[in-house]
Amino acid sequence: MVVRTRGKGGRIYKLRAWLTLVMDAESRAVLSFYLAAHPPSTVSCMMALRAMVKRHGRVPDFIVCDNGKEFHSKAFDRFCDLNDITIDYRPAHQSRFGSVLERLFGITNTRFIHDLVGNTKATAHVRTMTRSVDPMNADHLSFVEFHGLLEYFFFVEYNRETCHPAHDHTPEQYMLKRFMETGRRLTRLRPYNMEFILQTLIPSARGTHKINPTSGVQLWRIWYWADEFAAERHNKKKVEVYIDMWDVSVVYVRLKNQWVRCVSSLLRRYGNLTSIELRYTLYEVRLRLKATPNQNFESVLDDVFAVHVLPPVAEATAATRMLYGQAGLTTVQPSEDDTTAPTRRTTTMVSMKSKIT
Numbered sequence: 001m002v003v004r005t006r007g008k009g010g011r012i013y014k015l016r017a018w019l020t021l022v023m024d025a026e027s028r029a030v031l032s033f034y035l036a037a038h039p040p041s042t043v044s045c046m047m048a049l050r051a052m053v054k055r056h057g058r059v060p061d062f063i064v065c066d067n068g069k070e071f072h073s074k075a076f077d078r079f080c081d082l083n084d085i086t087i088d089y090r091p092a093h094q095s096r097f098g099s100v101l102e103r104l105f106g107i108t109n110t111r112f113i114h115d116l117v118g119n120t121k122a123t124a125h126v127r128t129m130t131r132s133v134d135p136m137n138a139d140h141l142s143f144v145e146f147h148g149l150l151e152y153f154f155f156v157e158y159n160r161e162t163c164h165p166a167h168d169h170t171p172e173q174y175m176l177k178r179f180m181e182t183g184r185r186l187t188r189l190r191p192y193n194m195e196f197i198l199q200t201l202i203p204s205a206r207g208t209h210k211i212n213p214t215s216g217v218q219l220w221r222i223w224y225w226a227d228e229f230a231a232e233r234h235n236k237k238k239v240e241v242y243i244d245m246w247d248v249s250v251v252y253v254r255l256k257n258q259w260v261r262c263v264s265s266l267l268r269r270y271g272n273l274t275s276i277e278l279r280y281t282l283y284e285v286r287l288r289l290k291a292t293p294n295q296n297f298e299s300v301l302d303d304v305f306a307v308h309v310l311p312p313v314a315e316a317t318a319a320t321r322m323l324y325g326q327a328g329l330t331t332v333q334p335s336e337d338d339t340t341a342p343t344r345r346t347t348t349m350v351s352m353k354s355k356i357t
Helices: 042-056 074-082 095-111 121-128 143-158 171-182 194-199 275-291 297-307 312-319 321-326
Strands: 002-006 012-016 018-024 030-036 062-065 086-089 202-210 217-219 222-224 238-243 250-255 258-263 349-356
Touching: 002 143, 002 312, 012 312, 018 042, 018 095, 030 042, 030 143, 042 074, 042 202, 074 086, 074 194, 074 202, 095 143, 143 321, 202 217, 217 238, 217 250, 275 297, 275 312, 312 321
Parallel strands: 062 086, 062 349
Antiparallel strands: 002 012, 018 030, 018 349, 202 238, 217 222, 238 250, 250 258
């Protein structure tokens, strides 16, 4: 599916949207989804899990997923360990083990997406495609419009109004029926609060970082500071750094079993950068430093932000922050209204996969 989104300076981009789905394999109910402008990644997994707990207030016992690299990431493993979730990987090259979720993607395409302007069904047979049916030339839905239509399709038309042949109930009815028969397993409840959101942050790929009592911790040649680092007892202590994917000017570390928020004064100059924006920016910085190694890192970073145009996927990801920010999914410190678990609950088995639509 091709959608349009507005980047910095009012530029309009047309790009493919990527959908990550979380579903209950027994009731066939859609538990949450995440629509991204970037290809499947660890960020997609963490955002889908945030959306699931935000909506249902609980975590599953099992997660069944394929062998995508995002499901083998350190962040995904850490989240499952902290919440006592067993990961069950589907056998490689055995698509029938994912038939339940693959069927859901098929239903989403045939009953919904293929009826929308901008769908990419015609690209399956490129030789028969003309300019009049080329999805890139269509009057596309905006990212927000497409997200709203998906939300209605999954949580109203599919979950509440479609009788599923697997059990002759709507997915939502069958899910509630199974809760009454088997119990709600209160140990799986999770409030959507700051502690939970911190569990979904992305750990630094490098592992541990040494604390400098005068500069803080260094990540990507960028220093992050917190007042707690000034204590002499923390000098050269090794800590793990966790990245806020929606605002990379902030990272978090664990000191004496407490979370410490660290801020980069350098990145604060450029506003709230997403991790994907910073990834492309640092790539350009590395190229320039490789050509002229004597240049100062901060001055090169300033020059890149002054003249470098980010790829559409980076700008589009930043543009989606407003949508997910209003839903309370991008801030580490949610409002008081977000800390209370909702009354609706999910079941215990989840299938997950990221896929292009």
